[in-house]
Amino acid sequence: MTDSVGAIVLAGGRGSRLGGADKSGITIAGRPMLETVVGAVAAVVGPVVTVGPGGDTREEPAFSGPVAGIAAGLAALADRVDLVVVVACDLPDLDADTLRRLVAALDRPAADSTGRPAAEPTGRPAAALAVDADGRDQYLLAVWHRRDLASRLEALGRSGGLAGRPVRALYDDEVVTRVTVGAPARDVDTWAEVAASGPIALAHVRAVLRAGLTPLPTTARPPLEAAGAVLAAPLVAADPMPREPVSAMDGYALACEGPWRLTGRARRAGDDSPAGLVAGTAAPIATGALVPAGSDRVLRHELVEVTRDGSGPAVVTALPRAAGQNDLRPAGEDWAAGHELADAGATLDPALASAALSAGLTSVTVRGPVRAVVVTTGDEILPAHTPSPLPPGRIRDTVGPLLVEVLGRAGLACSGPPGHCPDTAEAMDAVLTGRAGSATSDADVVVLVGATGRGVADHLRPALDRAGATIVLDGVRVRPGGSQLVAALPDGRVLLGLPGNPLAAVSAAATTGRALVDALTGRSRPEVLVPVPGLDRAAAPGRTRILPARPDGAGGWSLSARVRTAHLADLAGAPALAVVPEGAASGDLVEIIDWI
Structure with missing residues (x-):
């Protein structure tokens, strides 16, 4: 293409259906969506203008909608541009060939490639408009003649202004040619759509689970009995402290x-x-x-x-x-009646439970603690206490008992020793339906170790389908621990599927386990971020790494660059796990998680 074709890439929405997340920076298949879109556009056009926070220009006022953004982008495009590609940043499957088809469509007479009549039966089309696989017009994937786009924006400005206008208003009085492009027009507006796009970034797990799971119901309980739960309402003092001088x-x-x-x-x-x-x-x-x-x-x-x-x-x-x-x-020296001791989302730890009693509270409104039960899988697994010699091909359970402690640190209250599920479809069905015993039926979360792969002995996904479960998360771009799964069961319980390899299971339990508690209870949990030397050597492109972290004796942390997942020997002496973001550079901060 020549410099007579330019592009406006919109990246400035509020992302309201994503909880306010920066949509342009969300990674799909290991690549930020904005980067994917700009890469496809740059292969087809000359000048490219990005509109939004951190872009080449901004709509005025900020967050005033896509029509205002298109106007700002058009004003920034070079005068030599005659054809304008208008595209949103949330099209993770967009490719250059799709854009070339749209540009070429403006050279043909006006027609509706879907069989529907055009807005006018005759006349040169003002725009080529993409149609997705479901037959829906995608108003933010189109190519316009610049003169027509400018004229339409001017008309809308005269008739009430551009701010807050729906983007379809651009097309109301225009002759367009529709081009069915299918999957490349798929847009991503929700966390469910992010999760459906394949293994997600570890950084998105918490948001995906919050959007896809129903929080536990609230209960009112005495403070000491509720220790370990999460406040569902602010903790407000009933009495001053002290009550009298x-x-x-x-x-x-x-x-x-x-x-x-x-x-x-x-x-x-x-x-x-x-x-x-x-x-x-x-x-x-x-x-x-x-x-x-x-x-x-x-x-x-x-x-x-x-x-x-x-x-x-x-x-x-x-x-x-x-x-x-x-x-x-004096009375009220520490706090007055009505003082907020903690906000909703705070964990009611023993100290806060004690403070609630000091504040005259006989009950608190909480969610949780989240009750969990651990179930291991695999016919090769024998109980941890099995004496030697072991039969050929059999191994002791070296991770199930430990996971009770790991999940406890994450905020799940595990009951009893781990159960075991044989490698049969019937046994897996019993676990998912609660027929495996009262432990699995009474738990809020069933933690299944193994069976998250797609091997011949992995019965989990077919069993979830038979049970009518909804898979919320299937795979995370992290190593170790990427083969993990979270599903909502029809009876309200949640399944957390962990990888079978011990180190992968521990890593997923410590990270996704925490995010799961956050989603079910509304817990607010600040991250512990620290600098780590040699981070550029530890980071990996396209996926997060979880590495054992040990105190270096000087107030910092050192990381193990190489770990093996079949055992926990590489975790010995490491009280924490370091979450190294994908593509991290020297000087970036790393989250430290106390795993046990």
């Missing part, structure tokens, strides 16, 4: 200016009898005791001197170093 230390309650006559009786914690002090008097007081009425100060023992003069009451005198000191805790 109390002493922070063993010492003396004092009224007004001193010295003070020691006339009051001693106050102990738990004593709620009426008590008061008048000006110039004091009373002994214990830590946590209610302060007598009239007190305005408490001083600990080491800040005062107590003397006696004859038969009168003892006198309490503040030492010079007591200046500015006060061990009286």
Whole structure:
């Protein structure tokens, strides 16, 4: 093509159906969608203008819609451009041949290649419009004569402006020729469509699971019983802390200016009898005791001197170093009633459960803890305690018992020792339907180890189909642990399928297991990001790597560059896993996960 053909690539939408994610940067088949689209366009046209955050130009105002974006892109295109390719960034299957067909279609008389009548029966077409495999017009995959596009934009601007206009408004009064292009016109607007496009990036797992799974129901429970669950509503204090003025230390309650006559009786914690002090008097007081009425100060023992003069009451005198000191805790010193102690999404750990009790709460609204059961698969697997010698071709279960701990760190509460599923279709059906026993039927999540591949002994996918399950995630671009699967079962349970190799199973449990808990409970979980030396040597193109991480003794971390998945020997002495993003460069930060 010559420089008379240019392109406008739109990449500035809000991505509302993707939870606000930057659609242009979402990777499909290991490549950001924007990169795929720009690559296809650049093979066909001369000038290319990208419109959106970080692009060559922006629509005005920002996020004012595709029509405003097209106008901004057209204004930025060189004057020599006569034909304009208009394309969105969310077409992961777009190729150069499809664009060439659309450009060539403008050289033919107006016709509808789908058999439908054109907008007008005669006349030169203003645009060639792509039609997808389902027969739908794809308004953001088209080629326009520049003069017609400019004229249409001008008309829309005069009749109410461009901001917020649906893109189909561009075509309402135009003669177009439709070109059925099929799969290359497929757009990706939701996380389900991202997941359906093949193994997804590890960075997208959390969003895919949040979009594809139903959160657990909320329950109201006493704080200590709910420890380990996730708050479904903000934790708001019912009482101030402390509720009444109390002493922070063993010492003396004092009224007004001193010295003070020691006339009051001693106050102990738990004593709620009426008590008061008048000006110039004091009373002994214990830590946590209610302060007598009239007190305005408490001083600990080491800040005062107590003397006696004859038969009168003892006198309490503040030492010079007591200046500015006060061990009286006023009501609400730590928080007032109505103070938010934690937001929804926080994990109710033991400390927060204790704080809830201090705040006067007798119940909290939570989701979880997520109950899980582990089931191993494979006829070659024997119980971990099987004595030697083992029969030929058989191995001990070296990962199932350990996964209970790994999943616990991820936030799943596993019950009982791992179960086992033989390599038969009937046994797999029993696990998925809950007939394998009460452990699998009562769990929120069934964690299946193995059977996620497509080998002759892997019965999982056919069994999911028979059970009427919905596969939410099937494969992740990560090593080790890429062969993993998450499915929603018809009865509300969730299946987490892990690879059979021990290191792959641990890696997937530690990463996707965490994301699964986030999705089911609404948990907010900040990442722990650290710099790691030699990252450029550890990273791999097109997939994330998970590597054992060990403290280097100087406050940093060192990574194992090579790992073997058939055992866990390479994890020995490594308390964490490092998540090395695909294509990471030296200086990038790496997430550190405590796997056990």
